Amino acid sequence: MAEVRLESVCKRFEEVVAVRDFDLSIQDKEFVVLVGPSGCGKTTTLRMIAGLEDITSGKIFIGERLVNRIPARDRNIAMVFQNYALYPHMTVYENMAFGLEMRKTPKEEIRRRVQEAAEILGIGELLHRKPKQLSGGQRQRVALGRAIVRKPQVFLFDEPLSNLDAKLRVQTRLELKKLHSRLSTTAVYVTHDQVEAMTMGDRIVVMKDGLIQQVGSPLELYNSPANTFVAGFLGSPSMNFFQAQLKREGRAISVCRGSLRIDLTQEKAAFLDGYREEEVIVGIRPEDLKPVQEHVPGRTFQVLVEVVEPIGNETYVDVEAGGVPLIAGVGRNVQVRPGDKLVLTPAMERIHLFDIRHEQALCSPKPKG
Amino acid sequence: MVGERATSKALKFYLPLALYLFFLLFPFYWMVNTVFKSDKEMYNLELNPFYIHSPTLENILHLFTKTIFLKWMANTFFVAILSTLIALGASLLAAYAIQRLRFRTSQPTGVAIFLSYLIPQTILFIPLAHVIFQLRLWDSLWSLVLTYPTFLVPFCTWLLMGYFKSIPKEMEECAMIDGASRVRIFRTIILPLCLPGILSAGIFCFTLSWNEYIYALAFISDTSSKTVPIGLVTELVRGDVYHWGPLMAGALCASVPVALVYSFFVEHYVAGMTGALKE
Numbered sequence: 001m002a003e004v005r006l007e008s009v010c011k012r013f014e015e016v017v018a019v020r021d022f023d024l025s026i027q028d029k030e031f032v033v034l035v036g037p038s039g040c041g042k043t044t045t046l047r048m049i050a051g052l053e054d055i056t057s058g059k060i061f062i063g064e065r066l067v068n069r070i071p072a073r074d075r076n077i078a079m080v081f082q083n084y085a086l087y088p089h090m091t092v093y094e095n096m097a098f099g100l101e102m103r104k105t106p107k108e109e110i111r112r113r114v115q116e117a118a119e120i121l122g123i124g125e126l127l128h129r130k131p132k133q134l135s136g137g138q139r140q141r142v143a144l145g146r147a148i149v150r151k152p153q154v155f156l157f158d159e160p161l162s163n164l165d166a167k168l169r170v171q172t173r174l175e176l177k178k179l180h181s182r183l184s185t186t187a188v189y190v191t192h193d194q195v196e197a198m199t200m201g202d203r204i205v206v207m208k209d210g211l212i213q214q215v216g217s218p219l220e221l222y223n224s225p226a227n228t229f230v231a232g233f234l235g236s237p238s239m240n241f242f243q244a245q246l247k248r249e250g251r252a253i254s255v256c257r258g259s260l261r262i263d264l265t266q267e268k269a270a271f272l273d274g275y276r277e278e279e280v281i282v283g284i285r286p287e288d289l290k291p292v293q294e295h296v297p298g299r300t301f302q303v304l305v306e307v308v309e310p311i312g313n314e315t316y317v318d319v320e321a322g323g324v325p326l327i328a329g330v331g332r333n334v335q336v337r338p339g340d341k342l343v344l345t346p347a348m349e350r351i352h353l354f355d356i357r358h359e360q361a362l363c364s365p366k367p368k369g
Numbered sequence: 370m371v372g373e374r375a376t377s378k379a380l381k382f383y384l385p386l387a388l389y390l391f392f393l394l395f396p397f398y399w400m401v402n403t404v405f406k407s408d409k410e411m412y413n414l415e416l417n418p419f420y421i422h423s424p425t426l427e428n429i430l431h432l433f434t435k436t437i438f439l440k441w442m443a444n445t446f447f448v449a450i451l452s453t454l455i456a457l458g459a460s461l462l463a464a465y466a467i468q469r470l471r472f473r474t475s476q477p478t479g480v481a482i483f484l485s486y487l488i489p490q491t492i493l494f495i496p497l498a499h500v501i502f503q504l505r506l507w508d509s510l511w512s513l514v515l516t517y518p519t520f521l522v523p524f525c526t527w528l529l530m531g532y533f534k535s536i537p538k539e540m541e542e543c544a545m546i547d548g549a550s551r552v553r554i555f556r557t558i559i560l561p562l563c564l565p566g567i568l569s570a571g572i573f574c575f576t577l578s579w580n581e582y583i584y585a586l587a588f589i590s591d592t593s594s595k596t597v598p599i600g601l602v603t604e605l606v607r608g609d610v611y612h613w614g615p616l617m618a619g620a621l622c623a624s625v626p627v628a629l630v631y632s633f634f635v636e637h638y639v640a641g642m643t644g645a646l647k648e
Contacts, residue, residue, distance in 0.1 A: 073548040085539035089561045102548035
């Protein structure tokens with residue numbers, strides 16, 4: 001068990017900067033998820049922690065030890081790869097025992113540890129099989145087993161669930177979380193799936209173009225995104241964004257776009273003291289737009305329904321309001337059809353405003369609940 | 370409808386296949402046909418040449434009693450096996466280094482090795498002859514053992530590079546994290562996984578060495594040091610007299626080991642050429 005610290009870590013591949021100024025301190029026993037789109041540098045960061053990639057500059061500590069120049073095999077970490085990387089010519093037992101054999105662990109101890117890990121993962125009866133005789137889910141468990149038998153200081157996961165089908169992924173996600181709370185080992189997990197990140201991480205690190213965009217607990221990030229990228233990346237369907245003009249009337253401030261007008265709460269208006277009547281980006285999550293009966297100018301707006309997407313527990317409607325396309329979650333019991341007119345109201349305290357130049361948050365909404 | 374389809378299949382599939390088989394097997398048939406004919410029957414133009422009227426073993430007896438064919442076979446085995454081992458050893462290390470170790474010139478090195486394969490043997494034997502002379506290996510089988518890898522290594526390296534490429538890099542990285550050294554990874558992970566590739570490269574080397582003609586003709590003149598291809602041609606063609614029967618008997622006997630090697634490892638050979646690691 002150990003904490004992991006990255007200080008100003010940079011990685012450059014010839015002309016391309018993959019990771020820049022990466023600062024992160026991962027607490028002992030913490031489960032941190034690195035998330036971001038393809039090419040954002042999350043896997044490179046993980047590989048640098050593992051020692052599979054040299055770092056261009058900066059420092060990486062595992063525990064109190066600076067590991068910049070320490071080879072992967074001496075870092076006392078275990079990694080689970082996307083394609084499992086099982087040795088096809090070895091049995092499940094041999095795969096799991098390989099790391100212990102390399103460390104010259106006594107045979108009896110190896111057998112005990114492999115049995116123990118196999119029991120935890122429910123693969124006891126598969127120990128004599130070869131990887132090609134296993135299903136995707138079973139291979140995934142073997143890869144996990146191979147990592148846990150070594151009792152490493154840190155677990156590194158490189159998109160370990162992406163090769164599983166949707167149902168198995170949800171199930172394994174849950175099991176991984178249980179396993180983490182049972183083993184209480186520091187874990188760094190890379191994924192591009194925001195649902196995986198939200199459900200598994202104690203903390204999430206959102207990355208883009210090699211830079212950290214925001215670090216925080218899943219709800220912190222969801223409720224108070226630092227910029228439009230984080231706001232748009234987390235949540236499905238994605239947050240609605242549109243440009244609007246700030247309008248001042250005394251102390252009251254509204255955001256207007258054509259016929260669409262939203263009066264901001266006093267609390268929000270307080271954040272905008274330094275801003276004159278200028279353009280901002282307004283962000284509203286689909287679930288924060290609800291249908292109401294009466295139209296109240298400044299608090300509601302009328303929309304035209306274009307597409308209806310019922311997904312069971314919620315019905316999403318694609319609407320158009322004053323030339324702005326929006327998605328709203330109207331609840332599963334609302335009966336709507338394309339062409340219908342609706343009156344929607346945003347949850348006022350949960351409206352997000354972003355600076356138009358740097359796309360940074362202007363005011364953080366209150367967390368839900 | 371069904372009849373039409375059958376005719377079309379026969380025309381598009383079986384006819385070309387039959388022609389191809391005929392093209393491949395006819396020389397072999399002609400060889401066997403000649404081995405068991407006496408000279409008298411062979412030169413009698415009134416007899417059907419495709420049929421053996423009175424089979425005889427006199428050509429085979431001639432080969433084994435009046436030439437040192439078994440010695441030539443032993444020489445060929447010695448040269449083919451040693452040069453195959455040398456070429457495989459060098460190619461395995463070269464292909465692994467080019468494919469897996471990151472160094473600036475790895476890709477150009479790979480291309481350069483392949484380009485060297487394109488230099489014809491008929492040109493390369495001239496400088497090699499000088500080297501062999503300087504090393505005082507003239508008329509020695511070692512001259513062949515050392516020169517054959519010049520054309521075996523490039524192709525094998527290229528073939529094995531493709532094979533190494535098909536092994537997921539993560540497997541090695543995982544072993545690295547597990548605590549294995551590069552040498553250990555090569556020995557316990559890479560080599561067992563590459564066995565089909567190594568076998569096909571080995572068969573390729575063995576066949577080429579077994580059949581090689583130009584270097585053996587240039588570097589060996591002592592009868593007892595000759596390999597089969599040279600021994601047969603130089604000892605059984607006297608001036609303009611061709612001893613067709615013993616010549617064909619020698620060719621038949623010499624093709625047996627190669628045929629056996631292929632038939633034992635044909636599956637691995639195909640897997641190795643396609644270079645895929647199928648789980």
